[in-house]
Amino acid sequence: MQRTLDLTIAFVKNALADAEAGHDWFHIERVFKTAQTINQNEQANPLIVALAALLHDIADSKFNNGDEEIGPQKAGDFLASISVNQEVINEVKLIIKHLSFKASFDKSTYQSKELNVVQDADRLDAIGAIGIARAFTYGGYKNRVLYDPEIKPNLSMSKEEYKNSSAPTINHFYEKLLLLKGLMKTETGKKMAQQRHDFMLSYLNQFYAEWEGNK
Numbered sequence: 001m002q003r004t005l006d007l008t009i010a011f012v013k014n015a016l017a018d019a020e021a022g023h024d025w026f027h028i029e030r031v032f033k034t035a036q037t038i039n040q041n042e043q044a045n046p047l048i049v050a051l052a053a054l055l056h057d058i059a060d061s062k063f064n065n066g067d068e069e070i071g072p073q074k075a076g077d078f079l080a081s082i083s084v085n086q087e088v089i090n091e092v093k094l095i096i097k098h099l100s101f102k103a104s105f106d107k108s109t110y111q112s113k114e115l116n117v118v119q120d121a122d123r124l125d126a127i128g129a130i131g132i133a134r135a136f137t138y139g140g141y142k143n144r145v146l147y148d149p150e151i152k153p154n155l156s157m158s159k160e161e162y163k164n165s166s167a168p169t170i171n172h173f174y175e176k177l178l179l180l181k182g183l184m185k186t187e188t189g190k191k192m193a194q195q196r197h198d199f200m201l202s203y204l205n206q207f208y209a210e211w212e213g214n215k
Contacts, residue, residue: 001047007082008054015058020141022134023057027125031056034121038188044113048088051079052095052118072096095119101126101162101176120189123180128196131177132203139169146170147211173204 016025035053039046055075072093079089095115098108099122125131139146145168153174154161167175181197184190209215 001050004047004082004084005050005054008051008078011078012054012058020138022137022141027134028054028057030125030130031118031121034124034192035118038117038120038186041188042113042117042186044117045088045091048091048095048114049117051075051084051088052092052099052114053121055079055092056096056099056118056122058096069097101180116185116189120184120186120193123183124189124192124196127177127180127193128199131196132200135169135172135177139172142166144169147207170204170207173200 012028013025016023016028019025032050032053035049039049055078056071058071058074058078075096076089076093079092080086091112091114094110095112095118098110098115099119101123126134136146144166147170148168151168151171153171154165154167155174157165157175162175165171165175177200178197181190181193184193206215
């Protein structure tokens with residue numbers, strides 16, 4: 001197993017060498033570590049959890065013209081090239097396909113303990129202090145304004161509206177980040193999410209106070 005992980009880590013580091021800072025190797029490493037923490041209690045298949053965590057953003061659709069098949073395919077091709085068992089490959093591809101927040105719009109029936117672990121780990125990295133940093137990093141990458149009081153959050157977006165949104169970064173808190181606590185699947189994920197969620201609420205209160213010149 002360790003050789004497989006070592007080869008996968010090297011592959012991911014190379015593939016994401018020039019990635020946007022919120023979706024780079026360090027994001028992958030955090031998700032990988034958090035998935036290990038969550039799985040201490042969940043006892044899902046450790047190899048599938050590890051490989052899915054490492055490969056989940058190998059070709060994120062938002063950086064590949066919206067193509068949602070390229071990530072699972074690229075991950076599967078790599079794992080086949082290092083002779084990983086086909087059943088493991090199939091599970092990893094399914095997890096990557098169903099992992100993202102936008103995938104939740106599709107109302108898929110696919111579920112597994114491994115998906116729950118990796119999905120919670122990935123969602124945890126989208127909230128809290130690091131989640132805030134990542135949100136503004138991506139907003140800057142897309143040249144979005146920080147906040148515009150005239151543009152209200154859209155809480156009933158379709159999948160296409162979500163994928164094509166160019167709203168201010170603060171809106172993203174209401175359209176995604178503050179919703180993630182309620183979507184956690186594992187008990188460990190739920191506990192970790194609560195503290196990070198509370199931190200975001202505190203941050204937003206400070207943000208609005210500073211915006212109005214009150215603090």
